[in-house]
């Protein structure tokens with residue numbers, strides 16, 4: 001079993017990293033030929049950085065758009081963020097002080113995450129318009145994330161797992177050493193689902209995470225009269 | 241007002257989101273462009289007999305656009321179906337057809353993207369909502385991508401800024417390519433390419449119209465207000481939507497521009513070669529078409545040797561002028577390539593190039609170079625309709641949001657009675673008039689009337705509460721659309737007019753004693 005998980009995680013990580021890197025490269029190399037920020041937009045790059053930060057940290061546009069989705073979505077993502085920060089302890093040794101400080105927040109963030117996901121999922125059933133646009137994969141993603149959340153919380157709050165051994169296993173993988181992984185049912189489910197998440201990430205709607213940074217309506221400065229934007233393919237037309 | 245086969249939507253007591261009615265607008269289809277129209281633009285003249293040929297060509301074009309437009313690529317990948325945009329489109333609110341929800345409109349295209357360009361869609365199509373491109377689906381594109389006015393309201397509220405307008409443009413570009421163009425838009429593009437304006441008004445006719453206007457104004461005001469055409473060495477080239485030359489109420493604003501130039505004593509000219517600010521090339525997202533139309537203005541500016549370019553009251557035209565001209569034709573500032581520099585060294589760097597007529601007028605007002613009798617507008621209780629392309633796709637002045645303040649500042653400088661419509665229907669959240677983006681054609685009247693519903697609802701409120709009798713706007717399409725649809729909602733069609741119409745009423749033309 002230890003070997004199975006070792007191979008699985010090498011594979012999943014490789015797919016995740018390569019797939020995501022390719023997608024980011026693909027976004028980056030595709031030109032944005034016209035200036036199309038949704039205005040009013042900041043006129044400087046600094047301004048754009050602030051706008052982007054507000055989008056990513058506060059979900060500003062979503063807040064303007066729909067308070068319920070914002071509430072659940074923000075709970076879920078903030079919970080997820082705190083949980084992931086707490087998880088760094090499995091990959092970093094020794095654990096730095098700031099990370100130690102974070103641990104209790106991360107622990108209860110599991111509930112934030114699960115509650116947010118529950119709310120988002122409920123909307124997919126209860127709100128007619130959202131039911132209309134929901135595809136089976138939207139449900140599966142929510143199921144997958146809730147599954148990860150519940151199996152994780154089960155370990156934290158119900159039946160503990162030997163986290164020292166888990167850490168040894170993952171630190172080992174990083175230096176190509178295989179240490180035994182504790183055989184704990186919740187851990188097995190947790191890790192299987194996490195591997196699935198990593199594998200599917202680059203091929204799915206989770207690309208919204210890199211996508212938001214590349215969205216021309218949000219990442220362009222509003223300065224078309226002062227600066228000439230010209231894509232390479234458009235410059236080519238000019239030569240003809 | 242012809243009899244309608246459909247009911248006008250009823251105002252709501254509370255602005256609750258309507259229940260969906262699947263297929264409510266499935267019958268809406270604009271006329272297809274004839275072979276002649278398509279040929280003039282260099283598009284395929286009609287759909288191929290063999291579906292496979294159309295299919296392959298469409299997918300090929302889709303792939304090409306994905307490589308050229310980051311917006312399209314990122315937007316195809318990023319939507320999470322969160323639903324924040326579902327109730328933001330005026331066409332959905334007015335028609336309740338779920339395919340008029342922005343995300344569902346995008347999904348018509350995204351489902352094809354998934355099927356042909358992603359691994360998940362190739363392997364598990366039904367799981368991720370991917371589908372083959374069929375003739376039926378292409379017909380649905382034609383139906384629903386011609387019920388989007390490219391107003392960008394959805395993009396304001398999407399957490400990733402997904403702009404359905406970009407998706408609509410790409411879809412229409414593909415439709416053009418496979419010989420499935422829309423008559424209204426493509427016919428007009430043919431005219432502007434051939435004659436220089438969307439109305440197909442040739443130079444001599446334009447000259448006559450302007451002379452007539454000068455005579456009328458002489459009679460009305462006693463002043464020699466000039467409408468110069470093709471004047472070499474004028475300071476300003478004014479480029480305005482051709483509807484301003486004789487449609488009502490557009491012409492009232494043209495009169496206003498002339499009075500402003502007259503009162504400020506700035507020399508100006510129109511161009512018969514570039515007598516159109518509108519550029520329908522944007523509506524179908526065809527970069528080269530848009531560029532071709534924009535180059536006419538560059539050429540006119542170079543030939544006439546003007547120092548400044550000012551753009552009249554037109555929404556999409558201002559978007560193109562403000563945001564795209566520098567890219568398309570080098571008309572702007574800050575370039576370092578020879579093509580753009582040729583024009584930019586001629587233009588006066590002290591002014592924004594191009595300037596909106598409202599920026600132009602507001603600058604003069606601030607400098608104290610224009611005087612007004614505000615009381616002349618006292619018979620009007622005024623509100624302002626922000627036009628989408630000005631509000632969400634461009635700017636005026638030096639600071640973000642200047643596009644909202646400057647027109648309002650002008651109105652307040654020339655009139656005493658001004659009120660705002662509900663806050664969630666103005667500024668960046670403004671509702672489209674329902675006729676923008678290539679929808680302004682008779683056969684789409686149902687979509688137009690229903691699409692105007694949210695704006696009419698907000699207007700009714702200020703009419704009831706404040707007695708508003710004038711809705712000012714700075715867009716030729718808004719003016720034409722409202723003139724048509726206002727009566728269906730029980731309003732006088734003269735309720736709509738331009739900002740420079742108000743300026744025209746109040747401005748002092750000379751040293752009156």
Ligand code: HEM
Pocket residue numbers: 055056057059062069070072073074076077120121138141142145206208209210212320321322399
């Ligand atoms: C830059 C980082 C990210 C940003 C700014 C971001 C933002 C958002 C926003 C605004 C939404 C829509 C509201 C909602 O439904 O919650 C959303 C949805 C979603 N996000 Fe993220 N996200 C990020 C990273 C992630 C990551 C790393 C994951 C997964 C591990 C994720 C999973 C999801 C899922 C599954 C949904 C859809 C929820 C639903 O079905 O309603 N996101 N994201």
Ligand code: HEM
Pocket residue numbers: 080083086087090106107108109110113145148149150151152153154155156157160161163166170190194197
């Ligand atoms: C290789 C990656 C991962 C490993 C090795 C891992 C391991 C663990 C372990 C051992 C626990 C139990 C902690 C305890 O008993 O105190 C846990 C809890 C949890 N995990 Fe993971 N996990 C991983 C990835 C993830 C991911 C990607 C998510 C979210 C999408 C997640 C969500 C949670 C949650 C919500 C909890 C409960 C709260 C907490 O203790 O932080 N895990 N995980």
Ligand code: SF4
Pocket residue numbers: 328329330331340341342345387388389390391392393394395403404405408672
């Ligand atoms: S751009 Fe405007 S018309 Fe088109 S889907 Fe979005 S809100 Fe509707």
Ligand code: SF4
Pocket residue numbers: 318319320321322323324325326342343397398399400401402
């Ligand atoms: S708001 Fe954006 S992400 Fe959400 S459903 Fe609409 S297009 Fe998709």
